[in-house]
Amino acid sequence: MPTVSYGWLSAILLGTFAYILRQRSRGQRKQQCPPGPPTSWGGLKLKVELPKQYPWLTYAKWKGIYGDIVFLNIFRNPVLVLNSAEAAQDLLEKRSAIYSSRPVRTMQAELMGFGFLFSGLPYNAWYKQHRNMFHKHFQPKVVPEYHAIQLKHARILLRNLLHDHSNLDHHIRRTTAAIVLEISYGHHVADQGDEYVTLADKALFGVTQSGVFGTYMVDYVPLLKHVPAWMPGAEFKRNARKWRTLATQMLNRPFEMVKERMESGTAEGCMITTELESWFREGIDNDKSRGTVIKDVAATAYAAGSDTTLSTLATFFLAMVLYPSVQEKARDEIFKHIPCGERLPSFGDRGDGQLSYIDYVIWESLRWHPVVNISLAHYIEERNDEYRGYTIPKGTTVLGNIWAITHDAAVYPDPEKFDPERFVNTRVNEEQGINPIPEVVFGFGRRVCPGRFLALDTIWIVIASVLAVYRISKTVDDDGNEVEPNVEYTSGLFSRPKPFEFRLTPLSDGATTLIAQTVTDA
Numbered sequence: 001m002p003t004v005s006y007g008w009l010s011a012i013l014l015g016t017f018a019y020i021l022r023q024r025s026r027g028q029r030k031q032q033c034p035p036g037p038p039t040s041w042g043g044l045k046l047k048v049e050l051p052k053q054y055p056w057l058t059y060a061k062w063k064g065i066y067g068d069i070v071f072l073n074i075f076r077n078p079v080l081v082l083n084s085a086e087a088a089q090d091l092l093e094k095r096s097a098i099y100s101s102r103p104v105r106t107m108q109a110e111l112m113g114f115g116f117l118f119s120g121l122p123y124n125a126w127y128k129q130h131r132n133m134f135h136k137h138f139q140p141k142v143v144p145e146y147h148a149i150q151l152k153h154a155r156i157l158l159r160n161l162l163h164d165h166s167n168l169d170h171h172i173r174r175t176t177a178a179i180v181l182e183i184s185y186g187h188h189v190a191d192q193g194d195e196y197v198t199l200a201d202k203a204l205f206g207v208t209q210s211g212v213f214g215t216y217m218v219d220y221v222p223l224l225k226h227v228p229a230w231m232p233g234a235e236f237k238r239n240a241r242k243w244r245t246l247a248t249q250m251l252n253r254p255f256e257m258v259k260e261r262m263e264s265g266t267a268e269g270c271m272i273t274t275e276l277e278s279w280f281r282e283g284i285d286n287d288k289s290r291g292t293v294i295k296d297v298a299a300t301a302y303a304a305g306s307d308t309t310l311s312t313l314a315t316f317f318l319a320m321v322l323y324p325s326v327q328e329k330a331r332d333e334i335f336k337h338i339p340c341g342e343r344l345p346s347f348g349d350r351g352d353g354q355l356s357y358i359d360y361v362i363w364e365s366l367r368w369h370p371v372v373n374i375s376l377a378h379y380i381e382e383r384n385d386e387y388r389g390y391t392i393p394k395g396t397t398v399l400g401n402i403w404a405i406t407h408d409a410a411v412y413p414d415p416e417k418f419d420p421e422r423f424v425n426t427r428v429n430e431e432q433g434i435n436p437i438p439e440v441v442f443g444f445g446r447r448v449c450p451g452r453f454l455a456l457d458t459i460w461i462v463i464a465s466v467l468a469v470y471r472i473s474k475t476v477d478d479d480g481n482e483v484e485p486n487v488e489y490t491s492g493l494f495s496r497p498k499p500f501e502f503r504l505t506p507l508s509d510g511a512t513t514l515i516a517q518t519v520t521d522a
């Protein structure tokens with residue numbers, strides 16, 4: 001056995017080596033790329049690797065050494081990390097015409113079977129078809145149609161938390177998943193053990209593991225995909241095989257469910273029924289691939305829309321435990337508008353900046369611990385570019401370090417502090433060039449998150465509802481001393497707080513009554 005495995009490895013390494021030599025012998029002109037950590041000759045013996053755990057922190061450290069644009073060449077894969085808002089703005093926003101593609105992700109798309117996620121597609125006509133369909137259903141003028149769904153699930157959350165708040169992630173995931181599943185598939189999520197939530201949960205674990213560029217060597221050296229799964233060190237192949245089954249199920253099962261319900265006349269109106277009906281009306285033969293686009297778009301909405309919103313809400317709970325005065329201020333703002341215990345907030349309360357402090361709490365939750373700390377990888381596909389006198393070669397993967405941008409002390413003073421107050425005085429902020437609303441947490445240019453309008457609405461209604469009826473605080477030990485919560489975040493594509501302890505108490509008997517009423521309201 002070992003002889004065979006070494007044979008494979010040698011063949012792959014020799015192939016890679018020969019490729020590099022060929023490229024070099026073509027006598028490429030030496031380009032002056034931006035500075036970065038040294039990689040050895042030909043990129044073969046690496047002195048540096050892209051970090052796998054919390055890469056945003058390592059990149060932020062590199063900023064101190066190499067500056068805000070850091071260049072690496074890993075196995076002939078040029079990678080550029082952007083560590084400042086200015087660089088991200090200059091390249092990913094202003095030059096988004098050439099910085100909006102995505103690199104090939106062998107692990108996620110090819111081996112794991114997540115090629116259906118349009119978030120990973122290169123910037124081409126096929127991608128635009130997906131993005132346009134998505135935009136049709138999630139643009140600002142459409143998302144208010146989903147307020148009733150969001151309100152219902154925010155209230156179910158209040159009730160579920162009253163019974164048990166020990167598994168916060170579970171309850172919030174139920175809320176965020178239920179909203180997207182109802183909008184996309186017209187599916188009503190069961191309170192416990194919903195088949196589709198469980199399925200996506202398992203499948204998405206793989207996506208978040210493989211989502212940050214640099215995690216898997218096979219993304220740099222695609223030839224490694226041919227390594228047999230049984231070989232020592234080929235764990236990635238074994239994992240990929242497992243996740244592939246889940247990916248296929250996540251893509252197909254809920255879609256088939258809607259089609260069956262349509263055939264039996266029991267389907268609820270949703271994104272898929274709307275799209276399928278218009279496809280049938282316009283003639284399937286005129287556009288044979290539209291069925292695939294519909295299926296992909298629904299699955300991408302689900303993959304991208306559930307755990308992201310979950311993370312921000314979990315961060316909000318953690319911040320409220322740690323910063324009780326912020327919590328009181330936000331609650332006071334609600335009670336100025338809706339007297340305590342009178343009724344629960346609804347979207348009508350949001351208009352005209354009436355509850356603007358809540359908006360600041362949301363933006364600070366998004367900034368303090370961004371969900372996506374390294375943007376999905378952008379890719380410059382068409383041609384070489386020049387920036388600040390450096391060459392950015394065609395074929396460079398470009399990573400926006402959202403964490404570094406939102407924790408730049410020159411822009412967000414005292415960045416580790418959760419302080420929604422920082423956004424209050426917009427005039428002074430503008431004059432001093434500090435504390436802009438951190439929209440960067442939703443990414444850049446033409447690939448900016450198209451689900452952000454829905455996300456902000458969900459986060460708003462959940463936060464306003466929770467604050468109106470619950471106090472979130474530290475737990476106390478047997479001697480009555482407050483226990484500090486664990487403040488630790490997961491690595492991976494969607495970063496969220498690891499479990500932490502907190503107390504959740506209804507504010508008053510009136511609040512408990514309001515929560516109980518949601519059983520009949522929702």
Ligand code: HEM
Pocket residue numbers: 118119120131134138180300301302304305306308309312371372375376377378441442443444445446447448449450451452454455
């Ligand atoms: C707090 C919640 C959310 C955050 C922080 C967030 C953040 C992001 C970020 C950083 C990107 C990558 C942008 C880039 O490449 O520059 C992205 C892409 C994307 N997001 Fe979100 N997102 C959130 C919620 C949602 C929701 C609710 C949906 C769907 C309903 C969604 C759908 C998508 C899609 C489809 C893409 C891929 C866009 C493309 O490649 O064209 N996101 N998101």
